[in-house]
Amino acid sequence: MKQNAVLRRSPAGAKPLRHRFAGALSRYRWFYLMMIPGLLYYVVYHYIPMAGMIIAFKDYSLGKGIIGSDWVGLDNFRIIFNSPDFYELLRNTLLISLYRILFNMLPDVLLALMLNEVRILWFKRLIQTVTYGPYFLSWVIVYGLAVAFLAQDSGIVNYYIRELGGSPVNYLASNDYFRPIILLTDMWKNTGFGAIIYLAALATINTELYEAAVVDGAGRWRQLWHITLPGIRDVFVLLLILKIGHIMDAGFEQIYIFLNARVYEVGDIIDTWVFRRGLEELEFSIAIATNLFKSVIGFILIIGANKVAKKLGGSGIW
Structure with a gap:
């Protein structure tokens, strides 16, 4: 005592x-x-x-x-895993999410690095405004723009194809073009916002490091490789971990708006299937069980990605 x-x-x-x-x-x-x-x-x-x-x-x-x-x-989970469509839905979800991570994170970094090198302030602000503007558009508006450009009968692209003697292509209902269209529209809409995050990280780098590098004779590429990229590494890893944690989502709103019956084979994901089963067919138990499965997988992935990031020398999330 x-x-x-x-x-x-x-x-x-x-x-x-x-x-x-x-x-x-x-x-x-x-x-x-x-x-x-x-x-x-x-x-x-x-x-x-x-x-x-x-x-x-x-x-x-x-x-x-x-x-x-x-x-x-666990009967609801057995119904999900025994569904003939489940593994195709899982494949589409994972592929689209991985494509987003692989191809949509690098443009954010590249745009931020290019803007960081611009010394004309008004031009830099103009480019930021132009690239950041699409982030505020809804996916319905983006789909309308995609239809204006890619529609088989009235799209601008198919108009020029016909003028050149070719046959029009139904891009929005093609299995070959659906995923590239999803990735390109997502890149166009969100790259400006992602670049702002990296620009904020670049602003925190100590300018004395660049001055010391110049004294040592380092050029712009050496400064980029040894100072700039390490300076934004932690932010890149943090965003990568968060994206890995949401790998089972794949962007429901965008997919649901762009999706049609002809591209179900490559575009139907878990979230769109849950929407049909849960709200259209009123099978709430199946929908909740599927979302619980997604949450568990996402939790495991984000924990694992955080541990890997720390082992590789990053700071991780916590």
Whole structure:
């Protein structure tokens, strides 16, 4: 008892823990008050709805409610994994997500590096505005632009193909062109936003490093390789980890808008299938079970990616 009392005793001159906590709470009270709306948002819309995951283990009925619905255990997961379409959906989801990671992260970095070299301020701001503007467009508008360019009968591209004596191509309903169109439109819409993140990281690099490199005789390429790229490495790894954690999503809104029956073979993903089963066919249990499966896979991937990043010398997320 005496030993425990000694361990709990504060160092000489130090205030008790409860007094220090109360002092910090009083000192930073306005910061804590500003945190409350954000915390309430996550509690109400992200944590409380987690109670609904129990539907994944029940034969949910709107009439009986969550509590009254019959318990079926893992039957919903067996239905998902035994579905003839599931593995095709999984393949499409993973391929589209991997293509996004491989081909849509590098343009963000390249645009940021090019803008970082521009010394004419008004020109730099103009390019940032032009490239960042598409980020604010909805996917419905982007699809409308894609139709204006690629429609088989009235698209601009097919107009010139016909003028040159060729046969028009139905790009939006072709298995060969669907994924490239998804990647290109996603790149056009989001590259400007991604570049801003890297520009913010570039602004934190100590300019004295570049001055020292110039004194040592390093050219622009040497400065880029030894100073600039290492300076944004942690941000790149962080965004990569987050994208790996969402690898099972593949961008529902974009895919759902661009999708049509002719490209289901290459474009139908887990989220669009869940939308049809859950909301159109009212099979809520199947939909929740599928999303729970996705969440578990995403959690495992983000934990694994974070550990790999730390082993390779990065900072990771935590």
